[in-house]
Amino acid sequence: AQKITQTQPGMFVQEKEAVTLDCTYDTSDPSYGLFWYKQPSSGEMIFLIYQGSYDQQNATEGRYSLNFQKARKSANLVISASQLGDSAMYFCAMIGQAGTALIFGKGTTLSVSS
């Protein structure tokens, strides 16, 4: 069975600082994908970044980067230069080889202050 673990219920950071949101996963699939989504108070799910299990390099998308450590089964999200608009709930998710539904972690609420 697949499982995503996010151990930080809430994180606080000041504007312009970097922040790391933790995510560990467990799966028996040899091929899988890892995702991070942002969910603001409006409820929409905003795709941030994707990492494939066979990707050699860590994924980056603008201010977002994914620190993928396959041996440790971790896929932490790093947000550089935090902005007030980054305040939201962040979910780590996984999809397995069968291409079924995304499995989500419990989420981390990020609060950015000025």
Place this chain on the structure above:
Amino acid sequence: GAVVSQHPSWVICKSGTSVKIECRSLDFQATTMFWYRQFPKQSLMLMATSNEGSKATYEQGVEKDKFLINHASLTLSTLTVTSAHPEDSSFYICSARDTSGANPSTDTQYFGPGTRLTVL
């Protein structure tokens, strides 16, 4: 990017009534759509997988007779909450898979904006 719409975006209904929520993929065909439920400050919990032209697959603990899912076309899946009660009040989100890629692990899933259901 691809767009998935949901209608309505919010609905308030009386206890005992049925509510239908639509999920549409606007610019791609989605043979598979997923329905999630989210309570405040909690994660998205998968309710069911909706497959075009066949019966939905429900997750354990989800009542299939209460949450009716129909996926009649490649762009539309509907979730009907039958005889809704206050405990059914929640945020319902659908997602649709764009299966145009060769690797299922990289299939992109696009989320609808969600439907907030309040049952009085």
